[in-house]
Amino acid sequence: MIAGRVIVPGEAEGESLVTHDALSFWGGYDFHTGEIIDKHHPLAGVRAAGRILAVPFSKGSSTTTAVLLEAVRAGTAPAAIVTTGPDAFFALASIVADVMYGKSFPVVSLEAHDFASLRTGERLHIDRAGIIRRKE
Amino acid sequence: MLNLTDRDRAMADGGEGPARALAMSILVRMAGVYHAAALMDISQAHIDSTIYLGDATLEFAERLASLGARVAVPTSLNVSGVDECGWKDWAVKPEWAAKAARQMLAYQRMGAVPMWTCAPYQTHMRPVFGQQIAWGESNAISFANSVIGARTERYPDLLDICCAITGRVPAVGLHLTANRAGQLLLRLGGVPAALQQDDQFFAVLGHLVGKLADDNIPVITGIVVSPAEDQLKAFAAAAASSGRVALFHMVGVTPEAPTIEAAFHGRMPTQIIDISVADLRAARRELTTADGRELDMVILGSPHFSLAEFGLLAPLVAGQRVHPRVKFLVTSSRLMTERARETGVLDPIVAFGAQITLDTCILASPMLPPEIKTLMTNSAKYAYYAPSLLDTRVTFGSLADCVRSAIEGQVVRDESLWQSA
Numbered sequence: 001m002i003a004g005r006v007i008v009p010g011e012a013e014g015e016s017l018v019t020h021d022a023l024s025f026w027g028g029y030d031f032h033t034g035e036i037i038d039k040h041h042p043l044a045g046v047r048a049a050g051r052i053l054a055v056p057f058s059k060g061s062s063t064t065t066a067v068l069l070e071a072v073r074a075g076t077a078p079a080a081i082v083t084t085g086p087d088a089f090f091a092l093a094s095i096v097a098d099v100m101y102g103k104s105f106p107v108v109s110l111e112a113h114d115f116a117s118l119r120t121g122e123r124l125h126i127d128r129a130g131i132i133r134r135k136e
Numbered sequence: 137m138l139n140l141t142d143r144d145r146a147m148a149d150g151g152e153g154p155a156r157a158l159a160m161s162i163l164v165r166m167a168g169v170y171h172a173a174a175l176m177d178i179s180q181a182h183i184d185s186t187i188y189l190g191d192a193t194l195e196f197a198e199r200l201a202s203l204g205a206r207v208a209v210p211t212s213l214n215v216s217g218v219d220e221c222g223w224k225d226w227a228v229k230p231e232w233a234a235k236a237a238r239q240m241l242a243y244q245r246m247g248a249v250p251m252w253t254c255a256p257y258q259t260h261m262r263p264v265f266g267q268q269i270a271w272g273e274s275n276a277i278s279f280a281n282s283v284i285g286a287r288t289e290r291y292p293d294l295l296d297i298c299c300a301i302t303g304r305v306p307a308v309g310l311h312l313t314a315n316r317a318g319q320l321l322l323r324l325g326g327v328p329a330a331l332q333q334d335d336q337f338f339a340v341l342g343h344l345v346g347k348l349a350d351d352n353i354p355v356i357t358g359i360v361v362s363p364a365e366d367q368l369k370a371f372a373a374a375a376a377s378s379g380r381v382a383l384f385h386m387v388g389v390t391p392e393a394p395t396i397e398a399a400f401h402g403r404m405p406t407q408i409i410d411i412s413v414a415d416l417r418a419a420r421r422e423l424t425t426a427d428g429r430e431l432d433m434v435i436l437g438s439p440h441f442s443l444a445e446f447g448l449l450a451p452l453v454a455g456q457r458v459h460p461r462v463k464f465l466v467t468s469s470r471l472m473t474e475r476a477r478e479t480g481v482l483d484p485i486v487a488f489g490a491q492i493t494l495d496t497c498i499l500a501s502p503m504l505p506p507e508i509k510t511l512m513t514n515s516a517k518y519a520y521y522a523p524s525l526l527d528t529r530v531t532f533g534s535l536a537d538c539v540r541s542a543i544e545g546q547v548v549r550d551e552s553l554w555q556s557a
Contacts (some may be wrong), residue, residue, distance in 0.1 A: 027521040027524050027525045037524050040422075060379075066192070092166060
């Protein structure tokens with residue numbers, strides 16, 4: 001069990017996808033497919049739709065938020081985003097998705113050592129209090 | 137705990153109309169994300185939300201416009217998703233053009249100024265030192281904070297317009313003096329002046345700094361030349377593409393860094409990294425993702441080409457002709473291009489066979505036909521994003537290399553300076 005800090009509350013369950021490299025969703029995420037497309041990024045070619053994406057923070061374009069909003073609308077967004085600090089770009093996408101479509105996703109921030117303990121391919125559950133549990 | 141003023145509360149409660157209420161409700165929730173204790177006034181905004189991506193960005197813009205949203209402060213608009221005058225010459229689909237134009241109209245209806253540029257700091261809406269502003273567009277944020285000394289957080293699309301509509305921002309981050317201190321010291325060592333004078337240098341350095349800085353404010357020492365504004369523009373855009381640099385200090389160059397002590401507000405750096413010529417060479421190599429000499433298009437103007445850049449390009453192409461197999465495209469705003477026309481520097485560029493795309497760029501508008509696979513550019517931002525967004529391969533080079541390659545119809549680069557340095 002990991003106690004995260006709630007940035008945007010919500011509940012989600014899914015397979016984890018973990019990276020230690022920051023990501024710009026504009027130029028980095030195809031909202032038509034839910035795939036990470038930044039060729040400079042280690043996760044290039046991996047589909048993040050429906051997964052719990054652990055990425056330390058956003059980088060690059062201001063349009064990251066808009067791409068993520070499009071992904072929520074299209075049903076291709078990650079189920080949740082886990083970061084190492086409050087990232088306004090990810091949080092805003094979830095908040096505006098709630099306002100526009102009544103569909104938000106949880107954004108949870110972890111201490112560095114907790115973030116470092118995450119592994120790709122685990123079945124994770126996030127609750128509204130920001131508690132992350134590993135499922136069997 | 138967030139303390140709102142009576143006016144903030146009135147806006148949130150709908151006392152100033154439903155659009156301000158919606159914008160304020162998003163702003164208040166974001167103030168919670170930022171852990172802001174209060175909101176504060178801004179006196180200018182720049183809106184990156186103009187970039188049309190799909191139905192969600194359009195629906196958001198039209199929702200605000202239909203609620204009667206009006207900006208509360210002077211507000212400029214970033215690039216759009218379509219060149220309204222020229223899109224038919226390219227592979228843009230009519231449905232895209234129509235929807236992107238609707239999104240442009242929605243933001244214009246809010247009373248924002250249709251600058252349609254990602255370089256708003258090179259228009260008459262350039263902010264001044266110390267001015268509190270809310271800017272979107274990563275390169276513009278970095279330039280405004282670092283080169284001008286104006287103060288903006290790193291605003292995402294969709295929030296920038298909420299700030300403009302309310303005239304308020306969370307009082308956090310780079311708006312506050314204490315948060316503008318340098319954190320990471322990057323020391324250029326043994327980088328000769330000749331290399332620093334090369335027109336690729338600041339773009340390459342920016343690409344490297346963006347990668348090294350993580351989420352820190354970098355301070356760069358060892359600059360021995362006086363960079364032109366467009367070189368600092370190239371640096372800012374590169375560092376905000378490979379990384380998330382929203383503020384940098386270049387000692388002896390940028391206004392909040394007359395000395396290294398001033399850049400760090402008298403504190404010690406959290407980390408020191410030395411940058412060598414070898415590091416710069418490696419960073420430059422990374423910007424080139426093409427191999428071989430094939431060339432379909434030279435692309436210039438990310439951030440948008442300035443009058444000075446048109447002025448540099450004109451004598452390089454005067455009397456020459458672009459190779460018939462190669463396209464040569466410059467992206468800029470209609471306002472800047474008009475100024476270039478008035479001053480006479482546009483004529484030789486057009487006579488050369490260059491095309492100009494206005495108010496958008498190849499990344500924001502799906503304009504390139506699929507047969508364009510290999511690009512050449514002097515822009516680190518184009519070089520960073522084009523391989524992923526457009527499935528193209530890119531060669532990075534100097535402005536002179538780009539022109540020579542366009543004339544010869546294949547990639548040619550003068551490597552002498554970078555090899556010998």
